[in-house]
Amino acid sequence: MGQLVDGVWKDEWYDTEANDGEFRRDTARHRNWVTRDGAAGQTGDGGFPAETGRYHLYVSYACPWAHRALIFRALKDLSDHVGVSVVHPDMLAEGWEFRTDFPGATGDALFGSDYLRQIYTRADPRASGRVTVPVLWDKRQERIVSNESADIIRMFNSAFDRLTGNDDDYCPETLRAQIDEINDRVYDSVNNGVYKAGFATSQGAYDKAVAPLFDSLDWIEGLLASHRYLAGDRITEADWRLFTTICRFDAVYHTHFKCNRRRVVDYPNLWGWARELYQWPGVAATVRPDHFVRHYYYSHDMVNPHRIIPIGPDADWTAPHGRG
Ligand SMILES: N[C@@H](CCC(=O)N[C@@H](CS)C(=O)NCC(=O)O)C(=O)O
Numbered sequence: 575m576g577q578l579v580d581g582v583w584k585d586e587w588y589d590t591e592a593n594d595g596e597f598r599r600d601t602a603r604h605r606n607w608v609t610r611d612g613a614a615g616q617t618g619d620g621g622f623p624a625e626t627g628r629y630h631l632y633v634s635y636a637c638p639w640a641h642r643a644l645i646f647r648a649l650k651d652l653s654d655h656v657g658v659s660v661v662h663p664d665m666l667a668e669g670w671e672f673r674t675d676f677p678g679a680t681g682d683a684l685f686g687s688d689y690l691r692q693i694y695t696r697a698d699p700r701a702s703g704r705v706t707v708p709v710l711w712d713k714r715q716e717r718i719v720s721n722e723s724a725d726i727i728r729m730f731n732s733a734f735d736r737l738t739g740n741d742d743d744y745c746p747e748t749l750r751a752q753i754d755e756i757n758d759r760v761y762d763s764v765n766n767g768v769y770k771a772g773f774a775t776s777q778g779a780y781d782k783a784v785a786p787l788f789d790s791l792d793w794i795e796g797l798l799a800s801h802r803y804l805a806g807d808r809i810t811e812a813d814w815r816l817f818t819t820i821c822r823f824d825a826v827y828h829t830h831f832k833c834n835r836r837r838v839v840d841y842p843n844l845w846g847w848a849r850e851l852y853q854w855p856g857v858a859a860t861v862r863p864d865h866f867v868r869h870y871y872y873s874h875d876m877v878n879p880h881r882i883i884p885i886g887p888d889a890d891w892t893a894p895h896g897r898g
Pocket of ligand 1: 707724
């Protein structure tokens, strides 16, 4: 675990000392958008038109943020249009690696690099900042389009529709304000909330993260009692963004990040909803407990110094979900 400083790798854990033990996530630095015609998107530069075979996605099956991008690639029939390379689940002193000695870890299909940081320095030899997945790479300009999953899934939702013929819309204009509002709460207290609890280095910082996390899970359980999905009767981006945290929750966050007031299986509506999303066509293949269980327990030696992987719960994600 480390980061780039002027193109040089420095191996260091997150600095929580300056923030009373709180983990603060850095904001992503590459915020350009692939669009239908190459016009500039909401942020960054233009010049990234949707084209088959031009963009490549670097992911980890362990990472909930990268998982969002993989789910949208599957939902939107993008697999013949956007290639993928998958890093090894262990993220150690060198950061994410392209080792292939783990099932599903593909290596770097474009350049045969050893480390993900080489993708960042290929784009900018003096790159600084954290080396995170997902990364959407433009082969034409040899540049990172985006390393922000929230943006990548919005691009995937519509930019390639003319090429794929798939115009399923997970972020319809009429629901956008509601989706954004749900996303804000879910991001802060759930998606990032589990990390804030797990990486806290003071009791106060942990308490401050874990209470809103379970308040939000209770709120979601209530929403799902009267609606099939978070924003009503239609599945949206808000559901998929929550799902990638929920599918890791009982196996990882409950134990490793000390989020143990309740498990997902203890919330009947949330657990049924989670199974429905898992069973959605194309999604189960993106859910790789072998990668995420190994990654968290093995990579975070500040949290789990002996790297013992606990036995884990035995839940049946394929059981009927009953969410008619
Ligand atoms: N805002 C980014 C966050 C991505 C992120 O933090 N990914 C983690 C993996 S779960 C990572 O690569 N961390 C490496 C690091 O922080 O050094 C996104 O949503 O795309």
